[in-house]
Amino acid sequence: MPKSPTPSRGPRTLIGVLATIVAVVIGIMLVSALDKTAGGEIAVVRNGGPLDNNQVRQVVDPASSLTYTGLFSQVHKYPAQQRFYTITATGGGDRGGVDVEHDPTSDGVEVGIEGTIYFTLTNDHDALARFDDKYGTRTYLGVDHGAHAAWEGDDGWNAFLDQIVRPVISNDLRQQIGDFRCQELQAACALVQSGATASATATPAAAALFNGKAGAQNNVNIQKIQNAINTSLEQDLNTTLGGPFITGVRFSLAHVTLPAKVQASIDDAQAEFAAVSKSQAKVAQAQADARANESRQDGYSKCPACATIDTLKAIPPTVTTFAPGAGFAITQPGK
Incomplete structure (x- = not known):
């Protein structure tokens, strides 16, 4: 089979x-x-x-x-943890690039502002879902000129901060800086704005700068700016973003810098002011020496013997014989 x-x-x-x-x-x-x-x-x-x-x-x-x-x-x-956005000339923080915020003071000087904003993205589920609807479904241009979503690593997050958050920070800083004059934020402005140069005696504003009063007031004014921004920035951010997305906002103002030309003028004025102070010190010393000599001479007129005693005391120890005139000489013992 x-x-x-x-x-x-x-x-x-x-x-x-x-x-x-x-x-x-x-x-x-x-x-x-x-x-x-x-x-x-x-x-x-x-x-x-x-x-x-x-x-x-x-x-x-x-x-x-x-x-x-x-x-x-x-x-x-x-x-999910606290982050920080730093505006600085040296770089750093949750941001791309290096820059300084430039805003005009009330008297028209454009000062540079360096500082750091600390904040936290909300962890509330409903709010975060709304945040993702608004800002997680689009892209932002990064410093590398590429398009990134806010959730795509540091490049995306930095691009989001620069394009969406930074304008709100800039607006708040501009409003606060505009309430102060230059010398109220940077004491050295008094030197060029008040004309404290070598051709004139130091003005009250310049004098305040050099005795430390202006610097102390600057610190008070900087603290006022920080407090005002801490009060307004979180509300302004969330109003602009359209929801309670940013929490725990704190601003720290690190430096107030001046335009290069203004700073150069201040450096020149400080040098001239120092020269004036040095000259005034020399004049004061010469006046004091003249008064001392006048007083000493008056004493010698009243006590001729005192003049002789002081003369003898002034003889250097290396001199063996002192003969100031004819018929008079002094020889030190042992010489």
Whole structure:
């Protein structure tokens, strides 16, 4: 009796390969649907499946365990701890580039402002979801001239701060700086604005600068600016952004700098002022010496012997014989 034909192994092998591929794909999809946050970040999860909507699915708190975020979802991770935005000539902070804020004082001097704003992005789930709707679904131009979303690492976050947050900070600083004159923020302005040069005696404003009173008042005024900004900036930010997205705002004003030409004039005025002070000191010393000599001479007139005694005392020890005139000489003992 003839043997029945052995079934071909080709179809079974193909089925096994396809099953393996499907299992791997499903495994990858399931793994990609799991995510977690680090201690310093909070995540907004948006639906992203081919048949799903793109609405916010959930918010994952900082330092979470592995969490199911859904197939094809998009996870937007934001900073959850205190951050800082630094305006400085040397760089630093949560921002791109290096710059100084320039604002005019009430008397028209454009001063440079360097400082740091400390703040925290809200961790409230509803508010953060609204923030992501408004600012996490668009891109911002970074210092590298590339487009970045706010949740795309430091480049994206810095680009968001520079384009959305910085204008609000600039507006608040401009309003506060405009309430003060230059010398109320930078004492050295008194030297060029009050004309305290070598051709004139120091003015009261310049005198206040050099005795420290103006500097102390500058510190008081800088503190006033900080307090005013701390009161207004958080409200202004959230009003502009359209929700309670930024919390814990604190501003620290580090430096008030002057335009290069103004600073050069101040340096010249300080040098001239120092020269005047030096000359005045020499005049005062000469006057004091003249008064002392006049008083000494008056005493010698009343006591001629005192003049002789002082003369003898003034003889250097190296002189063996002192002969001021004919018929008179003094030889020191032992010489």
